[in-house]
Amino acid sequence: MDAIRTSGLTKYYGRTRGVEHIDLAVGQGDFFGFIGPNGAGKSTFIRTLLGLIRPSSGQGEIFGLDVTKDREKVLKRVGYLPSETAFWPGMRVKDILKLSADLRRKDCGAVAGQLCERLRLDAGRKADELSLGGRKKAAIVCALQHEPDLLILDEPTSGLDPLIQREFFALLRERSDRGATIFLSSHILSEVQQNCAHAAIIRDGSVIASGSMQDLARTGARRVSVLGRVELDALSGVRDLQTTSAGLDFLYSGDMRELLTALAGGDVRDVTISEPALEDVFLHYYGKGDGKP
Amino acid sequence: MTIVRHDLRQGRTAFALWTAAIAFLLAICLLMFPQMKGQMEAVSKVFSLMGSFTAAFGMDRLNIGTLIGFYAVECGNVLGLGGAFFASLTGVSALAKEERDHTAELLLTHPLSRARIVSEKLAAVLIQVTAMDVIILGAALVSVKLIGETIPWKEMLLIHTANYLLQVELSCVCFGISAFLHRGGAGLGIGLAAAMYFLNLIANIADRTGTFKALKYITPFAYCEGADIVADGKLDPTLLIPGALLAAVSVAAAYWRYTTKDIR
Numbered sequence: 001m002d003a004i005r006t007s008g009l010t011k012y013y014g015r016t017r018g019v020e021h022i023d024l025a026v027g028q029g030d031f032f033g034f035i036g037p038n039g040a041g042k043s044t045f046i047r048t049l050l051g052l053i054r055p056s057s058g059q060g061e062i063f064g065l066d067v068t069k070d071r072e073k074v075l076k077r078v079g080y081l082p083s084e085t086a087f088w089p090g091m092r093v094k095d096i097l098k099l100s101a102d103l104r105r106k107d108c109g110a111v112a113g114q115l116c117e118r119l120r121l122d123a124g125r126k127a128d129e130l131s132l133g134g135r136k137k138a139a140i141v142c143a144l145q146h147e148p149d150l151l152i153l154d155e156p157t158s159g160l161d162p163l164i165q166r167e168f169f170a171l172l173r174e175r176s177d178r179g180a181t182i183f184l185s186s187h188i189l190s191e192v193q194q195n196c197a198h199a200a201i202i203r204d205g206s207v208i209a210s211g212s213m214q215d216l217a218r219t220g221a222r223r224v225s226v227l228g229r230v231e232l233d234a235l236s237g238v239r240d241l242q243t244t245s246a247g248l249d250f251l252y253s254g255d256m257r258e259l260l261t262a263l264a265g266g267d268v269r270d271v272t273i274s275e276p277a278l279e280d281v282f283l284h285y286y287g288k289g290d291g292k293p
Numbered sequence: 294m295t296i297v298r299h300d301l302r303q304g305r306t307a308f309a310l311w312t313a314a315i316a317f318l319l320a321i322c323l324l325m326f327p328q329m330k331g332q333m334e335a336v337s338k339v340f341s342l343m344g345s346f347t348a349a350f351g352m353d354r355l356n357i358g359t360l361i362g363f364y365a366v367e368c369g370n371v372l373g374l375g376g377a378f379f380a381s382l383t384g385v386s387a388l389a390k391e392e393r394d395h396t397a398e399l400l401l402t403h404p405l406s407r408a409r410i411v412s413e414k415l416a417a418v419l420i421q422v423t424a425m426d427v428i429i430l431g432a433a434l435v436s437v438k439l440i441g442e443t444i445p446w447k448e449m450l451l452i453h454t455a456n457y458l459l460q461v462e463l464s465c466v467c468f469g470i471s472a473f474l475h476r477g478g479a480g481l482g483i484g485l486a487a488a489m490y491f492l493n494l495i496a497n498i499a500d501r502t503g504t505f506k507a508l509k510y511i512t513p514f515a516y517c518e519g520a521d522i523v524a525d526g527k528l529d530p531t532l533l534i535p536g537a538l539l540a541a542v543s544v545a546a547a548y549w550r551y552t553t554k555d556i557r
Contacts, residue, residue: 052556075404082398088394
Protein backbone atom coordinates (compact mmCIF):
# COMPACT_ATOMS: atom_id res chain seq x y z
CA MET A 1 0.00 0.00 0.00
CA ASP A 2 1.32 3.44 -0.95
CA ALA A 3 1.47 6.30 1.52
CA ILE A 4 -0.01 8.61 -1.11
CA ARG A 5 -1.77 7.62 -4.31
CA THR A 6 -3.74 9.91 -6.57
CA SER A 7 -5.46 9.11 -9.82
CA GLY A 8 -6.68 11.82 -12.14
CA LEU A 9 -6.78 14.28 -9.26
CA THR A 10 -8.09 17.56 -10.60
CA LYS A 11 -9.02 20.80 -8.91
CA TYR A 12 -10.48 23.84 -10.58
CA TYR A 13 -11.37 27.04 -8.73
CA GLY A 14 -14.30 28.03 -10.85
CA ARG A 15 -12.66 28.26 -14.27
CA THR A 16 -9.18 28.72 -12.89
CA ARG A 17 -6.87 25.73 -13.00
CA GLY A 18 -5.51 24.42 -9.73
CA VAL A 19 -4.16 20.99 -10.64
CA GLU A 20 -5.09 18.70 -13.51
CA HIS A 21 -5.18 14.91 -13.76
CA ILE A 22 -2.43 14.20 -11.28
CA ASP A 23 -1.48 10.54 -11.06
CA LEU A 24 1.11 10.11 -8.36
CA ALA A 25 2.26 7.35 -6.04
CA VAL A 26 4.51 7.81 -3.02
CA GLY A 27 5.64 4.61 -1.34
CA GLN A 28 5.59 4.11 2.42
CA GLY A 29 8.83 5.20 4.01
CA ASP A 30 9.85 7.23 0.96
CA PHE A 31 11.46 10.66 1.17
CA PHE A 32 9.68 12.27 -1.74
CA GLY A 33 10.30 15.67 -3.29
CA PHE A 34 7.56 17.64 -5.01
CA ILE A 35 9.15 20.32 -7.13
CA GLY A 36 7.69 23.28 -8.92
CA PRO A 37 7.79 27.06 -8.91
CA ASN A 38 5.22 29.24 -7.19
CA GLY A 39 1.80 28.91 -8.78
CA ALA A 40 2.51 25.48 -10.31
CA GLY A 41 -0.15 23.83 -8.12
CA LYS A 42 1.93 22.31 -5.31
CA SER A 43 -0.11 23.80 -2.48
CA THR A 44 -3.41 23.02 -4.22
CA PHE A 45 -2.36 19.38 -4.52
CA ILE A 46 -1.38 19.25 -0.85
CA ARG A 47 -4.53 21.01 0.33
CA THR A 48 -6.61 18.51 -1.63
CA LEU A 49 -4.78 15.61 0.02
CA LEU A 50 -5.48 17.15 3.43
CA GLY A 51 -9.19 17.61 2.73
CA LEU A 52 -9.02 21.40 2.97
CA ILE A 53 -10.37 21.60 -0.56
CA ARG A 54 -12.44 19.07 -2.46
CA PRO A 55 -11.20 17.70 -5.75
CA SER A 56 -13.21 18.61 -8.84
CA SER A 57 -12.60 15.09 -10.14
CA GLY A 58 -10.33 12.13 -9.59
CA GLN A 59 -9.39 10.78 -6.23
CA GLY A 60 -6.66 10.74 -3.65
CA GLU A 61 -5.75 8.14 -1.06
CA ILE A 62 -3.46 8.24 1.92
CA PHE A 63 -2.53 4.82 3.34
CA GLY A 64 -5.40 3.43 1.27
CA LEU A 65 -7.96 5.80 2.80
CA ASP A 66 -9.94 8.22 0.68
CA VAL A 67 -8.84 11.79 1.46
CA THR A 68 -12.39 13.12 1.24
CA LYS A 69 -14.49 10.36 2.80
CA ASP A 70 -11.99 9.21 5.45
CA ARG A 71 -10.57 12.64 6.22
CA GLU A 72 -10.37 12.22 9.99
CA LYS A 73 -8.68 8.80 9.80
CA VAL A 74 -6.23 10.21 7.26
CA LEU A 75 -5.39 13.25 9.38
CA LYS A 76 -4.69 11.10 12.44
CA ARG A 77 -1.66 9.73 10.61
CA VAL A 78 -0.51 12.96 8.99
CA GLY A 79 1.61 15.85 10.21
CA TYR A 80 1.36 18.97 8.09
CA LEU A 81 3.63 21.96 7.89
CA PRO A 82 2.01 24.77 5.90
CA SER A 83 4.07 27.17 3.80
CA GLU A 84 2.77 30.16 5.74
CA THR A 85 2.38 29.69 9.44
CA ALA A 86 -0.33 31.55 11.32
CA PHE A 87 -1.36 31.03 14.92
CA TRP A 88 -4.14 32.34 17.09
CA PRO A 89 -3.36 35.76 18.56
CA GLY A 90 -2.03 36.07 22.08
CA MET A 91 -1.15 32.39 22.49
CA ARG A 92 2.14 31.11 23.82
CA VAL A 93 3.93 28.44 21.81
CA LYS A 94 3.47 25.87 24.58
CA ASP A 95 -0.29 26.55 24.60
CA ILE A 96 -0.46 26.13 20.82
CA LEU A 97 1.43 22.84 21.06
CA LYS A 98 -0.85 21.69 23.90
CA LEU A 99 -3.94 22.67 21.89
CA SER A 100 -2.69 20.75 18.87
CA ALA A 101 -1.97 17.69 21.02
CA ASP A 102 -5.38 17.94 22.72
CA LEU A 103 -7.10 18.10 19.34
CA ARG A 104 -5.34 14.82 18.54
CA ARG A 105 -6.16 13.45 22.01
CA LYS A 106 -2.49 12.66 22.58
CA ASP A 107 0.04 13.60 25.22
CA CYS A 108 2.91 14.95 23.15
CA GLY A 109 4.64 16.90 25.93
CA ALA A 110 7.87 14.90 26.01
CA VAL A 111 8.39 14.82 22.23
CA ALA A 112 7.45 18.50 21.94
CA GLY A 113 10.03 19.36 24.59
CA GLN A 114 12.77 17.49 22.74
CA LEU A 115 11.84 19.10 19.43
CA CYS A 116 11.82 22.60 20.95
CA GLU A 117 15.24 21.97 22.42
CA ARG A 118 16.72 20.73 19.16
CA LEU A 119 15.20 23.60 17.17
CA ARG A 120 16.11 26.12 19.89
CA LEU A 121 12.54 27.26 20.28
CA ASP A 122 11.45 29.03 23.47
CA ALA A 123 8.00 27.54 24.06
CA GLY A 124 7.23 30.14 26.71
CA ARG A 125 7.13 32.99 24.19
CA LYS A 126 4.01 34.31 22.54
CA ALA A 127 3.74 33.26 18.91
CA ASP A 128 2.90 36.87 17.91
CA GLU A 129 6.32 37.95 19.17
CA LEU A 130 8.27 35.36 17.21
CA SER A 131 10.15 36.03 14.00
CA LEU A 132 9.13 34.28 10.78
CA GLY A 133 11.71 31.59 11.55
CA GLY A 134 10.45 31.25 15.12
CA ARG A 135 6.88 30.73 13.95
CA LYS A 136 8.11 28.21 11.41
CA LYS A 137 9.87 26.28 14.17
CA ALA A 138 6.65 26.24 16.21
CA ALA A 139 4.79 24.91 13.18
CA ILE A 140 7.45 22.23 12.70
CA VAL A 141 7.00 21.05 16.30
CA CYS A 142 3.22 21.05 15.76
CA ALA A 143 3.64 18.87 12.69
CA LEU A 144 6.14 16.45 14.24
CA GLN A 145 5.17 16.17 17.92
CA HIS A 146 2.54 13.44 17.45
CA GLU A 147 5.02 11.34 15.46
CA PRO A 148 2.92 10.94 12.32
CA ASP A 149 3.36 8.19 9.74
CA LEU A 150 3.27 10.75 6.93
CA LEU A 151 4.76 14.23 7.01
CA ILE A 152 3.54 16.68 4.41
CA LEU A 153 5.81 19.70 4.30
CA ASP A 154 5.01 22.71 2.14
CA GLU A 155 8.06 24.93 1.61
CA PRO A 156 9.37 23.97 5.04
CA THR A 157 12.63 25.88 5.19
CA SER A 158 11.51 29.41 4.35
CA GLY A 159 12.56 31.65 7.22
CA LEU A 160 14.86 29.08 8.86
CA ASP A 161 18.53 29.92 9.27
CA PRO A 162 21.05 27.42 7.80
CA LEU A 163 21.89 25.81 11.16
CA ILE A 164 18.24 25.16 11.97
CA GLN A 165 17.67 23.95 8.41
CA ARG A 166 20.41 21.38 8.96
CA GLU A 167 18.86 20.28 12.27
CA PHE A 168 15.43 20.15 10.65
CA PHE A 169 16.60 17.83 7.88
CA ALA A 170 18.45 15.71 10.44
CA LEU A 171 15.11 15.35 12.26
CA LEU A 172 13.37 14.40 9.02
CA ARG A 173 16.00 11.79 8.21
CA GLU A 174 15.58 10.30 11.69
CA ARG A 175 11.85 10.10 11.17
CA SER A 176 12.39 8.62 7.72
CA ASP A 177 14.78 6.01 9.17
CA ARG A 178 12.04 5.07 11.65
CA GLY A 179 9.65 4.39 8.78
CA ALA A 180 7.82 7.70 8.33
CA THR A 181 7.03 8.89 4.84
CA ILE A 182 8.18 12.41 4.01
CA PHE A 183 6.50 14.43 1.28
CA LEU A 184 8.56 17.56 0.75
CA SER A 185 7.14 20.26 -1.48
CA SER A 186 9.72 22.83 -2.42
CA HIS A 187 11.09 25.08 -5.09
CA ILE A 188 14.54 24.88 -3.50
CA LEU A 189 16.09 22.20 -5.66
CA SER A 190 19.20 21.63 -3.58
CA GLU A 191 17.23 20.53 -0.52
CA VAL A 192 15.24 18.06 -2.62
CA GLN A 193 18.39 16.75 -4.29
CA GLN A 194 20.21 16.32 -0.99
CA ASN A 195 17.39 14.65 0.90
CA CYS A 196 14.90 12.94 -1.37
CA ALA A 197 15.03 9.49 -2.93
CA HIS A 198 12.20 10.18 -5.36
CA ALA A 199 10.62 13.30 -6.74
CA ALA A 200 7.96 14.64 -9.07
CA ILE A 201 8.04 17.85 -11.04
CA ILE A 202 4.84 19.83 -11.39
CA ARG A 203 4.26 22.40 -14.07
CA ASP A 204 1.09 24.39 -14.75
CA GLY A 205 -0.92 22.08 -12.54
CA SER A 206 0.28 18.82 -14.07
CA VAL A 207 2.99 16.38 -13.05
CA ILE A 208 5.42 16.35 -15.97
CA ALA A 209 7.99 13.94 -14.54
CA SER A 210 8.19 11.56 -11.63
CA GLY A 211 10.64 8.92 -10.47
CA SER A 212 13.85 8.35 -8.57
CA MET A 213 16.35 11.17 -8.50
CA GLN A 214 18.58 9.10 -10.81
CA ASP A 215 15.72 8.54 -13.27
CA LEU A 216 14.90 12.21 -13.32
CA ALA A 217 18.51 13.03 -14.07
CA ARG A 218 18.30 10.80 -17.16
CA THR A 219 16.73 13.48 -19.26
CA GLY A 220 19.11 13.17 -22.17
CA ALA A 221 20.28 16.64 -21.28
CA ARG A 222 23.90 17.17 -20.27
CA ARG A 223 25.72 20.01 -18.58
CA VAL A 224 28.59 21.05 -20.89
CA SER A 225 31.50 23.19 -19.71
CA VAL A 226 34.00 24.32 -22.31
CA LEU A 227 37.33 25.99 -21.70
CA GLY A 228 37.98 27.96 -24.86
CA ARG A 229 35.75 29.08 -27.73
CA VAL A 230 33.19 27.21 -29.77
CA GLU A 231 30.49 28.28 -32.22
CA LEU A 232 27.06 27.17 -30.95
CA ASP A 233 24.73 29.01 -33.33
CA ALA A 234 24.18 25.95 -35.52
CA LEU A 235 23.25 23.75 -32.55
CA SER A 236 19.70 23.30 -31.39
CA GLY A 237 19.00 22.27 -27.80
CA VAL A 238 21.33 24.74 -26.09
CA ARG A 239 19.89 26.36 -22.96
CA ASP A 240 21.08 28.24 -19.92
CA LEU A 241 24.15 29.45 -21.83
CA GLN A 242 26.66 31.29 -19.68
CA THR A 243 29.71 32.82 -21.31
CA THR A 244 32.84 33.87 -19.41
CA SER A 245 36.21 35.16 -20.60
CA ALA A 246 37.58 31.62 -20.13
CA GLY A 247 34.83 29.66 -21.87
CA LEU A 248 31.21 28.54 -21.97
CA ASP A 249 28.80 26.62 -19.81
CA PHE A 250 25.42 25.38 -21.04
CA LEU A 251 22.76 22.71 -20.82
CA TYR A 252 22.55 20.63 -23.97
CA SER A 253 19.69 18.36 -24.98
CA GLY A 254 20.30 18.08 -28.74
CA ASP A 255 22.08 15.54 -30.92
CA MET A 256 25.38 14.52 -29.30
CA ARG A 257 27.12 14.05 -32.67
CA GLU A 258 26.34 17.64 -33.64
CA LEU A 259 27.74 18.82 -30.32
CA LEU A 260 30.95 16.84 -30.82
CA THR A 261 31.31 18.20 -34.37
CA ALA A 262 30.86 21.76 -33.07
CA LEU A 263 33.41 21.15 -30.31
CA ALA A 264 35.89 19.65 -32.78
CA GLY A 265 35.61 22.75 -34.96
CA GLY A 266 36.19 25.17 -32.09
CA ASP A 267 39.18 26.33 -30.10
CA VAL A 268 38.64 24.00 -27.16
CA ARG A 269 41.35 23.50 -24.50
CA ASP A 270 39.19 21.37 -22.20
CA VAL A 271 35.63 20.11 -22.05
CA THR A 272 33.47 18.50 -19.36
CA ILE A 273 30.19 16.78 -20.19
CA SER A 274 28.33 15.70 -17.05
CA GLU A 275 25.00 14.47 -15.69
CA PRO A 276 22.84 17.45 -15.00
CA ALA A 277 22.19 18.68 -11.47
CA LEU A 278 18.56 18.76 -10.35
CA GLU A 279 18.48 22.44 -11.20
CA ASP A 280 19.41 21.53 -14.75
CA VAL A 281 16.77 18.81 -14.81
CA PHE A 282 14.26 21.36 -13.68
CA LEU A 283 15.35 23.77 -16.41
CA HIS A 284 15.19 20.94 -18.90
CA TYR A 285 11.55 20.19 -18.06
CA TYR A 286 10.54 23.79 -17.73
CA GLY A 287 12.28 24.70 -20.96
CA LYS A 288 9.95 22.44 -22.94
CA GLY A 289 7.13 24.40 -24.41
CA ASP A 290 4.71 21.50 -24.57
CA GLY A 291 5.15 20.59 -20.94
CA LYS A 292 6.38 17.09 -21.76
CA PRO A 293 9.89 15.85 -21.03
CA MET B 294 -14.74 20.37 24.14
CA THR B 295 -11.20 21.48 23.21
CA ILE B 296 -12.43 23.93 20.59
CA VAL B 297 -15.11 25.29 22.94
CA ARG B 298 -12.47 26.03 25.58
CA HIS B 299 -10.13 27.47 22.98
CA ASP B 300 -12.80 29.75 21.49
CA LEU B 301 -13.91 30.93 24.93
CA ARG B 302 -10.31 31.77 25.77
CA GLN B 303 -9.85 33.58 22.46
CA GLY B 304 -13.03 35.58 22.93
CA ARG B 305 -12.64 36.40 26.61
CA THR B 306 -11.48 40.02 26.13
CA ALA B 307 -14.35 40.93 23.82
CA PHE B 308 -16.76 39.10 26.11
CA ALA B 309 -15.51 40.92 29.21
CA LEU B 310 -15.62 44.33 27.52
CA TRP B 311 -19.11 43.95 26.04
CA THR B 312 -20.54 42.43 29.21
CA ALA B 313 -18.98 45.09 31.43
CA ALA B 314 -20.13 47.90 29.11
CA ILE B 315 -23.74 46.70 28.90
CA ALA B 316 -23.96 45.89 32.63
CA PHE B 317 -22.42 49.26 33.49
CA LEU B 318 -24.84 51.19 31.25
CA LEU B 319 -27.82 49.26 32.64
CA ALA B 320 -26.69 49.93 36.19
CA ILE B 321 -26.14 53.63 35.47
CA CYS B 322 -29.63 53.87 33.92
CA LEU B 323 -31.18 52.20 36.96
CA LEU B 324 -29.16 54.25 39.45
CA MET B 325 -30.42 57.41 37.74
CA PHE B 326 -34.04 56.30 38.08
CA PRO B 327 -34.71 57.65 41.64
CA GLN B 328 -33.52 61.14 40.60
CA MET B 329 -35.53 61.07 37.39
CA LYS B 330 -38.62 59.50 38.93
CA GLY B 331 -40.09 62.86 40.01
CA GLN B 332 -39.58 64.41 36.61
CA MET B 333 -40.95 61.45 34.68
CA GLU B 334 -44.51 62.63 34.70
CA ALA B 335 -43.59 65.72 32.72
CA VAL B 336 -41.27 63.69 30.48
CA SER B 337 -44.06 61.18 29.82
CA LYS B 338 -46.37 64.00 28.78
CA VAL B 339 -43.76 65.32 26.36
CA PHE B 340 -43.22 61.86 24.92
CA SER B 341 -46.94 61.29 24.52
CA LEU B 342 -47.08 64.29 22.18
CA MET B 343 -44.38 62.98 19.85
CA GLY B 344 -46.68 60.91 17.63
CA SER B 345 -45.02 58.13 15.65
CA PHE B 346 -41.73 58.59 17.50
CA THR B 347 -43.54 57.75 20.75
CA ALA B 348 -45.00 54.62 19.17
CA ALA B 349 -41.64 53.62 17.70
CA PHE B 350 -40.21 53.23 21.20
CA GLY B 351 -43.40 51.83 22.71
CA MET B 352 -43.74 54.84 24.98
CA ASP B 353 -47.40 55.28 24.08
CA ARG B 354 -48.17 52.10 26.01
CA LEU B 355 -45.81 52.42 28.96
CA ASN B 356 -45.51 54.82 31.84
CA ILE B 357 -41.83 55.54 32.18
CA GLY B 358 -42.54 57.07 35.55
CA THR B 359 -42.72 53.50 36.93
CA LEU B 360 -39.64 51.34 37.40
CA ILE B 361 -40.75 48.67 34.95
CA GLY B 362 -41.86 51.25 32.37
CA PHE B 363 -38.51 53.01 32.68
CA TYR B 364 -36.66 49.68 32.60
CA ALA B 365 -38.56 48.41 29.55
CA VAL B 366 -37.87 51.55 27.50
CA GLU B 367 -34.49 52.90 28.63
CA CYS B 368 -32.74 49.77 29.86
CA GLY B 369 -34.47 47.61 27.24
CA ASN B 370 -32.81 49.61 24.48
CA VAL B 371 -29.36 49.32 26.06
CA LEU B 372 -29.83 45.60 26.65
CA GLY B 373 -31.43 45.01 23.26
CA LEU B 374 -28.93 46.89 21.12
CA GLY B 375 -25.81 46.05 23.13
CA GLY B 376 -26.72 42.38 23.38
CA ALA B 377 -27.67 42.21 19.70
CA PHE B 378 -24.36 43.73 18.61
CA PHE B 379 -22.34 41.35 20.79
CA ALA B 380 -24.33 38.29 19.71
CA SER B 381 -24.07 39.22 16.02
CA LEU B 382 -20.34 39.94 16.20
CA THR B 383 -19.63 36.72 18.07
CA GLY B 384 -21.73 34.66 15.69
CA VAL B 385 -20.48 36.17 12.45
CA SER B 386 -16.82 35.78 13.35
CA ALA B 387 -17.03 32.26 14.83
CA LEU B 388 -16.18 30.32 11.67
CA ALA B 389 -14.99 33.08 9.34
CA LYS B 390 -12.23 34.32 11.65
CA GLU B 391 -10.28 31.08 11.14
CA GLU B 392 -10.00 31.79 7.43
CA ARG B 393 -9.50 35.53 7.95
CA ASP B 394 -6.59 34.89 10.35
CA HIS B 395 -5.27 31.96 8.26
CA THR B 396 -5.61 29.61 11.24
CA ALA B 397 -8.17 27.40 9.46
CA GLU B 398 -5.34 25.53 7.74
CA LEU B 399 -3.89 24.61 11.13
CA LEU B 400 -7.20 23.80 12.81
CA LEU B 401 -8.66 21.77 9.96
CA THR B 402 -5.62 19.58 9.47
CA HIS B 403 -6.26 18.00 12.84
CA PRO B 404 -8.35 14.82 12.91
CA LEU B 405 -11.68 16.48 13.60
CA SER B 406 -14.81 16.30 11.54
CA ARG B 407 -15.97 19.64 10.22
CA ALA B 408 -19.37 18.98 11.80
CA ARG B 409 -17.66 18.72 15.19
CA ILE B 410 -15.86 22.01 14.59
CA VAL B 411 -19.18 23.67 13.70
CA SER B 412 -20.87 22.17 16.79
CA GLU B 413 -18.14 23.25 19.18
CA LYS B 414 -17.90 26.73 17.73
CA LEU B 415 -21.68 27.14 17.93
CA ALA B 416 -21.58 25.95 21.53
CA ALA B 417 -18.88 28.51 22.32
CA VAL B 418 -21.03 31.30 20.83
CA LEU B 419 -24.11 30.24 22.79
CA ILE B 420 -22.15 29.86 26.03
CA GLN B 421 -20.83 33.41 25.68
CA VAL B 422 -24.27 34.81 24.93
CA THR B 423 -25.79 32.91 27.86
CA ALA B 424 -23.04 33.90 30.28
CA MET B 425 -23.36 37.53 29.26
CA ASP B 426 -27.11 37.49 29.86
CA VAL B 427 -26.77 35.87 33.27
CA ILE B 428 -24.19 38.46 34.37
CA ILE B 429 -26.24 41.36 33.02
CA LEU B 430 -29.41 40.08 34.68
CA GLY B 431 -27.49 39.82 37.95
CA ALA B 432 -26.17 43.37 37.56
CA ALA B 433 -29.69 44.67 36.82
CA LEU B 434 -31.22 42.93 39.84
CA VAL B 435 -28.49 44.22 42.15
CA SER B 436 -28.98 47.74 40.77
CA VAL B 437 -32.73 47.61 41.41
CA LYS B 438 -32.01 46.54 44.99
CA LEU B 439 -29.46 49.33 45.37
CA ILE B 440 -32.01 52.01 44.49
CA GLY B 441 -34.43 50.55 47.06
CA GLU B 442 -37.11 49.49 44.61
CA THR B 443 -39.01 46.19 44.67
CA ILE B 444 -37.83 43.88 41.94
CA PRO B 445 -40.59 43.35 39.36
CA TRP B 446 -39.49 39.74 38.92
CA LYS B 447 -41.95 38.59 36.31
CA GLU B 448 -41.57 41.54 33.96
CA MET B 449 -37.80 41.76 34.32
CA LEU B 450 -37.32 38.04 33.74
CA LEU B 451 -39.59 38.17 30.70
CA ILE B 452 -37.71 41.16 29.25
CA HIS B 453 -34.37 39.45 29.83
CA THR B 454 -35.63 36.13 28.45
CA ALA B 455 -36.87 37.89 25.32
CA ASN B 456 -33.55 39.64 24.86
CA TYR B 457 -31.70 36.38 25.45
CA LEU B 458 -33.79 34.72 22.73
CA LEU B 459 -33.10 37.68 20.43
CA GLN B 460 -29.37 37.24 20.99
CA VAL B 461 -29.59 33.50 20.38
CA GLU B 462 -31.52 34.11 17.15
CA LEU B 463 -29.14 36.78 15.87
CA SER B 464 -26.04 34.81 16.84
CA CYS B 465 -27.41 31.74 15.01
CA VAL B 466 -28.27 33.76 11.90
CA CYS B 467 -24.83 35.38 11.92
CA PHE B 468 -23.21 32.00 12.60
CA GLY B 469 -24.92 30.69 9.47
CA ILE B 470 -23.61 33.66 7.49
CA SER B 471 -20.14 33.07 8.95
CA ALA B 472 -19.94 29.66 7.30
CA PHE B 473 -20.26 31.32 3.89
CA LEU B 474 -17.58 33.96 4.50
CA HIS B 475 -13.88 33.66 3.87
CA ARG B 476 -13.07 36.85 5.74
CA GLY B 477 -14.34 38.48 8.90
CA GLY B 478 -17.86 39.82 8.69
CA ALA B 479 -17.92 42.27 11.60
CA GLY B 480 -19.57 44.97 9.49
CA LEU B 481 -22.15 42.52 8.29
CA GLY B 482 -22.96 41.40 11.84
CA ILE B 483 -23.29 44.92 13.22
CA GLY B 484 -25.24 45.98 10.13
CA LEU B 485 -27.68 43.11 10.47
CA ALA B 486 -28.31 43.85 14.16
CA ALA B 487 -28.80 47.55 13.47
CA ALA B 488 -31.10 46.82 10.52
CA MET B 489 -33.26 44.55 12.68
CA TYR B 490 -33.48 47.23 15.36
CA PHE B 491 -34.63 49.86 12.90
CA LEU B 492 -37.04 47.44 11.25
CA ASN B 493 -38.71 47.12 14.64
CA LEU B 494 -38.99 50.90 14.98
CA ILE B 495 -40.62 51.00 11.55
CA ALA B 496 -42.91 48.09 12.50
CA ASN B 497 -43.97 49.94 15.66
CA ILE B 498 -44.90 52.99 13.62
CA ALA B 499 -46.61 50.72 11.09
CA ASP B 500 -48.79 49.39 13.90
CA ARG B 501 -50.47 52.74 13.79
CA THR B 502 -50.45 53.25 10.07
CA GLY B 503 -51.23 49.62 9.21
CA THR B 504 -48.46 49.26 6.62
CA PHE B 505 -45.35 47.05 6.90
CA LYS B 506 -46.86 45.22 9.88
CA ALA B 507 -45.31 41.99 8.60
CA LEU B 508 -41.92 43.41 9.57
CA LYS B 509 -42.70 42.30 13.11
CA TYR B 510 -42.33 38.70 12.00
CA ILE B 511 -38.89 39.37 10.56
CA THR B 512 -37.16 41.32 13.29
CA PRO B 513 -36.43 39.64 16.63
CA PHE B 514 -36.66 43.03 18.33
CA ALA B 515 -40.44 42.70 17.91
CA TYR B 516 -40.75 40.04 20.60
CA CYS B 517 -38.48 42.08 22.88
CA GLU B 518 -40.86 45.03 22.80
CA GLY B 519 -41.03 46.00 26.47
CA ALA B 520 -44.44 47.66 26.15
CA ASP B 521 -46.03 44.46 24.82
CA ILE B 522 -44.27 42.21 27.34
CA VAL B 523 -45.32 44.36 30.30
CA ALA B 524 -48.87 44.74 29.00
CA ASP B 525 -49.37 41.06 28.07
CA GLY B 526 -47.35 39.53 30.89
CA LYS B 527 -45.94 37.00 28.39
CA LEU B 528 -43.90 36.67 25.23
CA ASP B 529 -45.75 36.49 21.93
CA PRO B 530 -45.27 32.97 20.44
CA THR B 531 -46.40 34.12 16.98
CA LEU B 532 -43.30 36.33 16.89
CA LEU B 533 -41.01 33.80 18.57
CA ILE B 534 -41.75 30.91 16.21
CA PRO B 535 -40.52 32.60 12.98
CA GLY B 536 -37.37 33.63 14.84
CA ALA B 537 -36.77 30.09 16.08
CA LEU B 538 -37.28 28.72 12.57
CA LEU B 539 -34.87 31.27 11.09
CA ALA B 540 -32.26 30.38 13.72
CA ALA B 541 -32.68 26.65 13.02
CA VAL B 542 -32.39 27.15 9.24
CA SER B 543 -29.28 29.30 9.74
CA VAL B 544 -27.59 26.67 11.89
CA ALA B 545 -28.49 23.94 9.38
CA ALA B 546 -27.05 26.12 6.60
CA ALA B 547 -23.85 26.54 8.63
CA TYR B 548 -23.43 22.75 8.92
CA TRP B 549 -24.18 22.19 5.27
CA ARG B 550 -21.88 24.94 4.01
CA TYR B 551 -18.95 24.39 6.35
CA THR B 552 -18.83 20.64 5.80
CA THR B 553 -18.63 21.10 2.03
CA LYS B 554 -16.73 24.34 1.50
CA ASP B 555 -13.17 24.78 0.26
CA ILE B 556 -11.02 26.36 2.93
CA ARG B 557 -8.84 29.23 1.75
